[in-house]
Amino acid sequence: MKDTISAVRVTPIAFRDPPLLNAAGIHEPYALRSIIELETASGLIGLGESYGDADTLADLERVAPALIGLDPFLLNELTRRVESLTVNRADTGLNLAPGTHGDKVTMRVVSAFEVACHDLMGQLTGRPVHELLGGKVRDSVPYSAYLFFKYAEHLNSPYQKDDWGEALTPAQVVAQAQRMIGEYGFHSIKLKGGALEPGIEADTVRALAAAFPGMPLRIDPNANWSVDLAVELGEELGSLLEYYEDPTPTLEGMAELHRRTGLPLATNMVVTSAAEFKRNATLNGVQVVLSDHHYWGGLRATQQLAAMCGTFGLGLSMHSNSHLGISLMAMTHLAASVPNLTYACDTHYPWQDEEVVAGGRIKFENGGLKVPDAPGLGVTLDRDALERLHQQYLTCGIRRRDDAGQMRRYDPAFEGLTPRFTARAKV
Numbered sequence: 001m002k003d004t005i006s007a008v009r010v011t012p013i014a015f016r017d018p019p020l021l022n023a024a025g026i027h028e029p030y031a032l033r034s035i036i037e038l039e040t041a042s043g044l045i046g047l048g049e050s051y052g053d054a055d056t057l058a059d060l061e062r063v064a065p066a067l068i069g070l071d072p073f074l075l076n077e078l079t080r081r082v083e084s085l086t087v088n089r090a091d092t093g094l095n096l097a098p099g100t101h102g103d104k105v106t107m108r109v110v111s112a113f114e115v116a117c118h119d120l121m122g123q124l125t126g127r128p129v130h131e132l133l134g135g136k137v138r139d140s141v142p143y144s145a146y147l148f149f150k151y152a153e154h155l156n157s158p159y160q161k162d163d164w165g166e167a168l169t170p171a172q173v174v175a176q177a178q179r180m181i182g183e184y185g186f187h188s189i190k191l192k193g194g195a196l197e198p199g200i201e202a203d204t205v206r207a208l209a210a211a212f213p214g215m216p217l218r219i220d221p222n223a224n225w226s227v228d229l230a231v232e233l234g235e236e237l238g239s240l241l242e243y244y245e246d247p248t249p250t251l252e253g254m255a256e257l258h259r260r261t262g263l264p265l266a267t268n269m270v271v272t273s274a275a276e277f278k279r280n281a282t283l284n285g286v287q288v289v290l291s292d293h294h295y296w297g298g299l300r301a302t303q304q305l306a307a308m309c310g311t312f313g314l315g316l317s318m319h320s321n322s323h324l325g326i327s328l329m330a331m332t333h334l335a336a337s338v339p340n341l342t343y344a345c346d347t348h349y350p351w352q353d354e355e356v357v358a359g360g361r362i363k364f365e366n367g368g369l370k371v372p373d374a375p376g377l378g379v380t381l382d383r384d385a386l387e388r389l390h391q392q393y394l395t396c397g398i399r400r401r402d403d404a405g406q407m408r409r410y411d412p413a414f415e416g417l418t419p420r421f422t423a424r425a426k427v
């Protein structure tokens with residue numbers, strides 16, 4: 001007999017997040033996520049994890065009752081029900097977290113529930129999610145060391161201080177990389193840029209290249225450099241980079257940068273939907289797309305993106321936002337099943353010290369995650385942790401991510417303009 005969904009639970013959580021700097025400002029002391037549970041009549045529970053901002057929560061809650069009675073195998077019907085209950089809005093999200101954009105409401109709601117349906121399908125068939133996606137083409141999924149410039153602690157700390165310390169100089173970032181690579185075994189590096197004076201960021205790229213010779217290296221200024229500055233720094237740093245991620249705003253700006261430098265450009269900012277993919281094919285703005293199942297419409301839609309990248313001769317990598325273990329395992333099953341996902345995936349995971357899955361923090365080996373062969377995603381909830389992180393959500397006072405607002409607590413004159421930097425500071 002078919003097992004169908006009999007209960008849907010969406011639980012908002014907040015977990016500690018360090019004061020990481022980026023183009024928009026600085027991370028707040030807590031990051032938000034939603035934990036999705038689809039329970040079936042026979043008592044199975046399928047898990048998903050998505051954004052935890054107020055708008056996403058409202059959208060998930062609106063759709064939840066409509067999923068009662070749904071067979072988790074019927075993903076087209078899931079999409080139909082989500083489409084009938086969600087409307088895309090004007091695009092006003094944080095520009096470096098495209099998943100929260102108003103024009104991606106339907107895709108992100110489908111995605112949140114689609115992952116949980118895959119977890120259920122896996123449990124019902126006794127198959128790991130990667131086998132539902134065609135089977136794994138690699139036994140371990142490589143991730144990169146995701147480095148950030150950061151302050152030593154949050155302002156006005158009653159907040160617990162993280163143990164990573166300050167990273168505002170090239171030497172401090174190299175020390176951060178040494179520790180992260182030492183602990184996780186990563187074999188490639190991503191540096192989040194667009195936060196400090198560009199000359200410091202360029203020196204940091206050079207320092208990392210010298211400290212880790214031959215290790216693939218990327219910098220991602222999240223569109224905070226003008227085209228001319230991105231050209232100047234691209235010419236200096238290009239030979240050290242495996243790709244140059246979103247240095248400058250807009251697809252047209254990226255296309256000009258590519259014409260002027262010939263460097264391989266990557267994005268999770270200007271190719272975030274099928275319509276933008278199509279425009280990119282005409283403009284040749286970027287050559288590598290960072291996929292993200294949380295806003296591309298789920299695991300299968302991301303496989304379709306991968307196929308389109310193959311057809312158009314584009315590279316494919318994977319983007320992340322602050323997340324916990326359910327997202328990490330969904331990313332891992334997906335990455336394991338996509339032959340042309342040949343770059344190490346992004347993950348914020350080393351920056352998080354709390355977990356919601358049973359067994360606690362997931363362990364990396366040699367810079368990667370072993371692809372699980374247990375049925376479904378291969379993770380279950382730690383109910384005490386879920387309750388604790390939910391209580392933290394209720395008391396933390398944050399309801400949508402606001403990196404610029406948080407930065408204005410340090411610097412009331414801060415304007416999150418993009419691009420904020422048009423030249424290096426004169427020395």
Ligand SMILES: O=C([O-])C(=O)C[C@H](O)[C@@H](O)C(=O)[O-]
Nearest residue numbers: 022096097220268320321322
């Ligand atoms: O690759 C990216 O653009 C990101 O990972 C976006 C994130 O929002 C990142 O900038 C962050 O967490 O500050």
Ligand SMILES: [Mg+2]
Nearest residue numbers: 220245246268
């Ligand atoms: Mg990026």
